[in-house]
Amino acid sequence: MSKSVAPVERVRLLVFNAALGVLDYRKPEGLALEYGSVVVAPLGPRQILGIVWEAERLSGKEVPETKLRPVLEVLPVPPLSAELRRLIEWTADYYCAPLVSVARMALSSSAALRGGGTTTEYRLTGAEPARLTPQRAAALDALQGEQGSIRELAELASVSEGVLRGMAGAGLLEPVLVDCDRPYPPALPDFAQPQLSEGQKEAARTFVDAVRSGGFTPFLLDGVTGSGKTETYFEGVAEALRGDRQVLVLLPEIALTENFLRRFEQRFGVPPILWHSSLKASERRRAWRAIAHGEAQVVVGARSALFLPYARLGLIVVDEAHEVSFKQDDGVRYNARDVAVIRARFERVPVILASATPALESMQLAEAGIYKRVELPNRFGGAQLPEVSVLDLRTEAPARGRWLAPKLVEEMQARLERGEQSLLFLNRRGYAPLTLCRHCGYRFQCPNCTAWLVEHRFSSRLACHHCGHEVPVPEVCPECGTPDCLVACGPGVERIADEVAELLPDARIAVVTSDTLNSREAVARFVAQAEEGAIDVIVGTQLVTKGYHFPELTLVGVVDADLGLEGGDLRAGERTYQQIAQVAGRAGRGAKPGEVLIQTRHPEAAVITALASGDRDAFYEAETQARREAGAPPFGRWAAIIVSSEDQAEAQSAARAIGGTAPGHPDMLVLGPAPAPMALLRGRHRYRLLINARRSAELQRYLQEWLGALEFPQGVRVAIDIDPYSFV
Numbered sequence: 001m002s003k004s005v006a007p008v009e010r011v012r013l014l015v016f017n018a019a020l021g022v023l024d025y026r027k028p029e030g031l032a033l034e035y036g037s038v039v040v041a042p043l044g045p046r047q048i049l050g051i052v053w054e055a056e057r058l059s060g061k062e063v064p065e066t067k068l069r070p071v072l073e074v075l076p077v078p079p080l081s082a083e084l085r086r087l088i089e090w091t092a093d094y095y096c097a098p099l100v101s102v103a104r105m106a107l108s109s110s111a112a113l114r115g116g117g118t119t120t121e122y123r124l125t126g127a128e129p130a131r132l133t134p135q136r137a138a139a140l141d142a143l144q145g146e147q148g149s150i151r152e153l154a155e156l157a158s159v160s161e162g163v164l165r166g167m168a169g170a171g172l173l174e175p176v177l178v179d180c181d182r183p184y185p186p187a188l189p190d191f192a193q194p195q196l197s198e199g200q201k202e203a204a205r206t207f208v209d210a211v212r213s214g215g216f217t218p219f220l221l222d223g224v225t226g227s228g229k230t231e232t233y234f235e236g237v238a239e240a241l242r243g244d245r246q247v248l249v250l251l252p253e254i255a256l257t258e259n260f261l262r263r264f265e266q267r268f269g270v271p272p273i274l275w276h277s278s279l280k281a282s283e284r285r286r287a288w289r290a291i292a293h294g295e296a297q298v299v300v301g302a303r304s305a306l307f308l309p310y311a312r313l314g315l316i317v318v319d320e321a322h323e324v325s326f327k328q329d330d331g332v333r334y335n336a337r338d339v340a341v342i343r344a345r346f347e348r349v350p351v352i353l354a355s356a357t358p359a360l361e362s363m364q365l366a367e368a369g370i371y372k373r374v375e376l377p378n379r380f381g382g383a384q385l386p387e388v389s390v391l392d393l394r395t396e397a398p399a400r401g402r403w404l405a406p407k408l409v410e411e412m413q414a415r416l417e418r419g420e421q422s423l424l425f426l427n428r429r430g431y432a433p434l435t436l437c438r439h440c441g442y443r444f445q446c447p448n449c450t451a452w453l454v455e456h457r458f459s460s461r462l463a464c465h466h467c468g469h470e471v472p473v474p475e476v477c478p479e480c481g482t483p484d485c486l487v488a489c490g491p492g493v494e495r496i497a498d499e500v501a502e503l504l505p506d507a508r509i510a511v512v513t514s515d516t517l518n519s520r521e522a523v524a525r526f527v528a529q530a531e532e533g534a535i536d537v538i539v540g541t542q543l544v545t546k547g548y549h550f551p552e553l554t555l556v557g558v559v560d561a562d563l564g565l566e567g568g569d570l571r572a573g574e575r576t577y578q579q580i581a582q583v584a585g586r587a588g589r590g591a592k593p594g595e596v597l598i599q600t601r602h603p604e605a606a607v608i609t610a611l612a613s614g615d616r617d618a619f620y621e622a623e624t625q626a627r628r629e630a631g632a633p634p635f636g637r638w639a640a641i642i643v644s645s646e647d648q649a650e651a652q653s654a655a656r657a658i659g660g661t662a663p664g665h666p667d668m669l670v671l672g673p674a675p676a677p678m679a680l681l682r683g684r685h686r687y688r689l690l691i692n693a694r695r696s697a698e699l700q701r702y703l704q705e706w707l708g709a710l711e712f713p714q715g716v717r718v719a720i721d722i723d724p725y726s727f728v
């Protein structure tokens with residue numbers, strides 16, 4: 001009699017190790033495995049995380065049956081859905097990224113994978129000991145009102161974990177048990193329904209219908225600044241809530257969420273669930289689990305929220321969809337706006353891209369009928385779009401050593417007298433972009449980057465905006481030793497604020513940059529002050545160009561409209577247009593009309609004339625034509641290859657080796673290698689190649705065939721950037 005041997009059940013895992021990628025294991029009896037199950041498997045003497053994947057979709061080394069080791073454990077989380085697995089595959093293929101790097105973004109709370117339950121956090125007990133070490137005193141100061149893990153608190157207070165453990169032992173900190181599965185209070189679709197205008201109603205109805213009937217429909221919500229785009233797509237959100245479906249809202253910057261949270265709470269009665277990189281571990285775990293179990297109703301996040309394992313997604317919204325910060329520029333270099341549309345397609349749900357200044361790519365897709373355009377051409381409540389005029393700096397020059405033209409100052413003065421607010425926009429943090437020695441001409445440069453150090457007067461430091469390198473402003477020139485010889489060249493927002501303080505000594509000024517609005521509390525304070533009328537003049541970077549709604553703000557001054565046009569970036573014109581149109585859109589949102597003054601040396605430039613005449617279509621047409629002729633996106637495609645190493649010669653020879661092996665192809669034009677504009681970045685020497693492909697060409701396959709065959713020394717990194725936004 002032959003003994004019947006049960007066939008070994010083989011499972012293919014995507015394992016969390018970039019070098020291994022895919023490995024086969026054996027399914028032990030009694031272990032329930034499904035595609036998408038998150039499991040632990042043995043790897044040598046260690047254990048490794050993996051996801052059960054369809055074997056036919058992943059090529060891996062054939063391991064003989066006798067060598068297969070068993071999967072050890074299934075983690076207590078729902079399996080990743082087929083839709084999400086397809087999204088992960090698509091993203092990896094499209095952006096030429098390792099599958100596991102993309103998959104990692106879905107499993108982005110390691111604590112949550114271990115299940116729910118409780119974690120321990122710590123907080124101050126309030127005890128005040130008689131004697132304190134300086135470190136303990138500093139920690140007591142820094143941790144008022146805070147709660148978190150020892151590690152998080154140590155980071156907050158800038159002390160070692162040992163100090164805090166000592167404090168816990170001494171009764172200064174007490175443990176608090178946090179339940180990571182406590183439910184979120186429900187959002188109510190009909191909590192406070194607004195009275196929509198006729199135009200808003202029509203748009204809202206479109207979204208409500210799409211959400212109700214389900215299915216993939218991409219929308220471009222193209223509405224002027226202040227038209228109430230948020231109120232309108234909120235109706236789509238409400239419909240998803242009624243149908244017990246989840247909603248993902250992507251915002252480009254965490255600074256914008258404060259305003260969003262408030263409006264959301266007013267509309268739905270509770271705040272939405274936040275997802276961003278600086279969440280505490282316990283919040284992350286709670287949110288991740290609620291998302292995976294379908295209990296998180298509305299998630300608002302930065303781009304990293306896109307890959308989370310939503311259990312029943314019903315709608316995706318990408319607000320300020322034109323923003324370039326949706327493009328991630330390290331790790332997996334994906335564009336969250338584009339991947340959001342792909343996710344909606346796999347999930348078969350509607351997706352709304354909302355913007356007052358849509359990206360040319362989005363406009364083109366709307367033209368082609370692939371996106372449905374929903375328009376809101378008027379501001380809400382009868383407010384008018386602001387009057388825009390140009391100040392030609394060649395004829396209306398500011399006084400010597402100043403940056404604001406007399407006419408702009410006059411208008412600010414008038415606003416101050418009327419109790420209205422002004423906003424000055426300059427996209428440059430710090431006091432001055434360049435500092436040099438008057439005596440010997442020495443320029444302060446970052447040792448790690450091809451960049452000048454930027455003076456920050458608030459903190460009396462010179463800082464690199466690329467790598468974070470900082471030095472105190474020295475008293476003598478490091479080159480020639482002359483004391484007090486440093487001169488600031490050019491303006492940053494701090495310098496403009498100084499100028500305003502001199503010209504309008506009574507004005508209350510707020511400088512708004514990522515340096516000053518660096519926490520949710522800081523943003524909330526700024527918004528409250530601006531709304532109460534405690535600020536007369538706001539001086540800010542691109543951070544103030546969007547999202548804010550201050551009814552008393554009636555004047556916007558663009559300090560240097562030409563700044564963004566330098567540098568020859570493919571999208572420089574578009575970006576300048578968007579930034580200025582957005583910041584102009586902050587003016588006159590209430591009952592009083594707004595005015596915008598644009599300072600420029602090139603009043604004849606297409607961007608500027610389009611802004612002055614309010615002729616958006618003319619701008620988009622001209623830009624479209626230029627892109628078509630250049631074979632630039634969306635008419636052709638770009639990809640960048642960035643080669644870097646700490647060793648310049650090594651980087652150069654690797655770049656040359658790549659350049660030298662470029663396969664000839666009729667649809668591809670390979671440019672470079674050339675030293676990158678940022679030839680040195682964070683201590684790495686960089687070279688770039690740029691590939692311009694016809695739209696129909698198989699760019700990814702071409703790149704893979706080209707680069708897949710090459711080998712490089714250990715220290716060389718080769719990054720592929722598909723649809724690049726950054727050309728430095």
Ligand SMILES: Nc1ncnc2c1ncn2[C@@H]1O[C@H](COP(=O)(O)OP(=O)(O)OP(=O)(O)O)[C@@H](O)[C@H]1O
Pocket residue numbers: 194195196197200223224225226227228229230231355356380546547548549585
């Ligand atoms: N139907 C409405 N009822 C009451 N208030 C409304 C309504 N529609 C819009 N608003 C208010 O008008 C202001 C502008 O709306 P919102 O911020 O949504 O515009 P937006 O189109 O997103 O503008 P931007 O693109 O400039 O950010 C907000 O304060 C909003 O609360």
Ligand SMILES: [Zn+2]
Pocket residue numbers: 446447448449451464465466467468469682
């Ligand atoms: Zn630097």
